[in-house]
Amino acid sequence: MSNIDKIFVAKLGRAIGLKGSLKIHIDSDFPEQFKPNTTLYTQKNQTLIIESFQQKNSTIKFVDIDTVEDAKKLTNKLLYVSKQTTKENCDLQQNEYFWFDIIECELFENDQLLGKVADIQRLPLADYLTIDTSKELVEQNYPKQFLIPYNDTYILEVNIENKTILGTSCKDILEAS
16 A cells, blocks of 8 residues: 555554553544454554454554564554545544545635645644645745634635635735745
8 A cells, every 4th residue: 555545543552461452542533443344554564453442541452463472563653544444434524524635725715826735733722724835926925835724714615526725814824924
């Protein structure tokens, strides 16, 4: 599986008990995707299949990892899931989107292209879109990047199919950056 198709979802911690369970540190808004028989991948494409997951105490057990020695070999491994598996296992509410669908969307305001979403940053009070400013605006001496809060004040509409976001007051933020 290529890196483009994978999404980071968790990091494994220390072995727990004697039967191959591990502590898991989830970095996902969707803990429901950690269900039995789900396939996860390590950064070196090792395939792991979930046998059981205990959200309450943040532990996970994988098929064929049955001893503390086997589990210790997985300590500190990063876990990834395919985009397709994520879409199958996670239920989004209306106007909710996966970050990987928002990244690469173009941000428009009043029919003017302001830039393209390069990344999303989770800060304590809100999520922010990191926008790579359009080439035309950079040539007019605007900053190469700026941040837009991802909320209804600035984001009017997201169209994942067309990879576009309509914003308001975003150019004001760009000008003040």
